[in-house]
Amino acid sequence: MLRPDGGVPKTLIGVLAVMAGISVANIYYCQPLLGMICEETGLSEFKVNLMPVFTQVGYALGLLFIIPLGDMLSRRRTVLASFSAAAAALLVIYFSRSVVMLLLASFVTGFASVSPQVFIPFVSLYSRPAEKEKNAGIVLSGLLVGILASRVLSGYVGHLLGWRAMFVIAAGIMAVSSAVIFRLFPEVEPTHKGSFAALMGSIFTLARKHPRSIIYATRSAMAFGSFLGLWACLAFRMAQEPYFMGSDAVGLLALCGIAGAVTASSLGKYIPRLGTETVNALGIVLMAAAWALFALFGGHMAGMVAGIIIIDIGMQCIQLSNQSATMRLCPEATSRMNTIYMVTYFVGGSLGTFLAGTAWSLWAWPGTIAAGVAMIAAAALISVAGRAHAAR
Numbered sequence: 001m002l003r004p005d006g007g008v009p010k011t012l013i014g015v016l017a018v019m020a021g022i023s024v025a026n027i028y029y030c031q032p033l034l035g036m037i038c039e040e041t042g043l044s045e046f047k048v049n050l051m052p053v054f055t056q057v058g059y060a061l062g063l064l065f066i067i068p069l070g071d072m073l074s075r076r077r078t079v080l081a082s083f084s085a086a087a088a089a090l091l092v093i094y095f096s097r098s099v100v101m102l103l104l105a106s107f108v109t110g111f112a113s114v115s116p117q118v119f120i121p122f123v124s125l126y127s128r129p130a131e132k133e134k135n136a137g138i139v140l141s142g143l144l145v146g147i148l149a150s151r152v153l154s155g156y157v158g159h160l161l162g163w164r165a166m167f168v169i170a171a172g173i174m175a176v177s178s179a180v181i182f183r184l185f186p187e188v189e190p191t192h193k194g195s196f197a198a199l200m201g202s203i204f205t206l207a208r209k210h211p212r213s214i215i216y217a218t219r220s221a222m223a224f225g226s227f228l229g230l231w232a233c234l235a236f237r238m239a240q241e242p243y244f245m246g247s248d249a250v251g252l253l254a255l256c257g258i259a260g261a262v263t264a265s266s267l268g269k270y271i272p273r274l275g276t277e278t279v280n281a282l283g284i285v286l287m288a289a290a291w292a293l294f295a296l297f298g299g300h301m302a303g304m305v306a307g308i309i310i311i312d313i314g315m316q317c318i319q320l321s322n323q324s325a326t327m328r329l330c331p332e333a334t335s336r337m338n339t340i341y342m343v344t345y346f347v348g349g350s351l352g353t354f355l356a357g358t359a360w361s362l363w364a365w366p367g368t369i370a371a372g373v374a375m376i377a378a379a380a381l382i383s384v385a386g387r388a389h390a391a392r
Contacts, residue, residue: 219280
């Protein structure tokens with residue numbers, strides 16, 4: 001059995017990184033396919049954009065109710081149950097013939113795809129002190145590669161086989177992943193011995209005890225909303241002039257964000273040296289610069305590519321610095337501290353997706369830019385207010 005001072009084997013770190021990417025991919029497959037779903041179903045862009053919104057709301061609620069169980073129940077069994085439920089929900093999306101079924105299945109897919117946020121606290125708890133940020137960065141890199149690869153894969157599968165094929169393929173991937181977790185993920189002793197009600201109540205107690213966690217979470221949430229606002233509307237933008245591109249090209253653009261995943265794998269070791277606030281501020285500046293590029297050069301492919309690369313790097317600066325800082329506040333309750341962070345984070349993501357989609361339906365690409373800028377501006381204001389409060 002693993003012990004907090006014994007470290008986590010590199011092989012297991014690699015497996016968890018891959019499983020994190022595979023699991024989180026489920027909530028992003030739909031993004032390059034939104035235009036195709038509109039065409040086949042005849043639904044409006046606003047209604048189809050509710051699909052990623054429902055997925056992210058489901059993910060946020062899964063974080064609230066599933067992730068704390070990592071401190072109370074077997075992480076291994078929790079992950080296996082989540083993987084199985086995700087596979088079933090993905091099959092329902094494949095067979096969906098109504099908007100209600102599509103959105104409900106999207107919600108369940110998000111709810112059951114939270115396993116990466118079981119893996120990150122596990123790695124943080126059981127890694128040696130000098131390796132915590134490094135190992136968490138590796139798992140986070142796997143998660144980021146999954147986000148990027150999901151858009152590439154779904155774009156090409158949608159182009160070749162239709163949008164429904166992606167979801168039955170994803171269900172098969174989750175079935176195989178369940179077998180891998182069953183064989184390789186270790187059983188570890190839970191750290192919380194009380195009831196589930198006490199466990200959930202302790203989350204609010206921890207938030208009150210560690211108010212910095214709210215600052216870290218809310219500014220990250222606003223940034224994540226800005227980031228997802230781009231991806232919620234990118235398929236619609238690239239279908240317009242001067243691009244007239246399909247889902248495969250939109251998926252290919254996701255490869256531009258690989259710089260963000262590479263950055264995250266090496267960024268962790270610099271956070272203690274530079275400080276959480278410095279790395280967070282760098283991320284906000286980069287994301288604001290990316291939106292400036294989209295506004296000024298959104299009609300040129302070079303401007304879009306540069307903006308996607310920069311916004312991805314900025315987002316990962318913000319996420320890794322704030323997430324690791326949140327879990328350091330209370331090492332004996334990493335899953336619950338991560339719950340505070342990630343639930344807030346995905347509520348922000350849902351809000352940004354909804355605002356960007358609404359703005360697109362009213363004002364097209366300029367509206368999306370306005371929504372993205374507003375969200376990252378909110379992140380900056382929260383950071384400034386938080387630092388002013390801490391200085392008192």
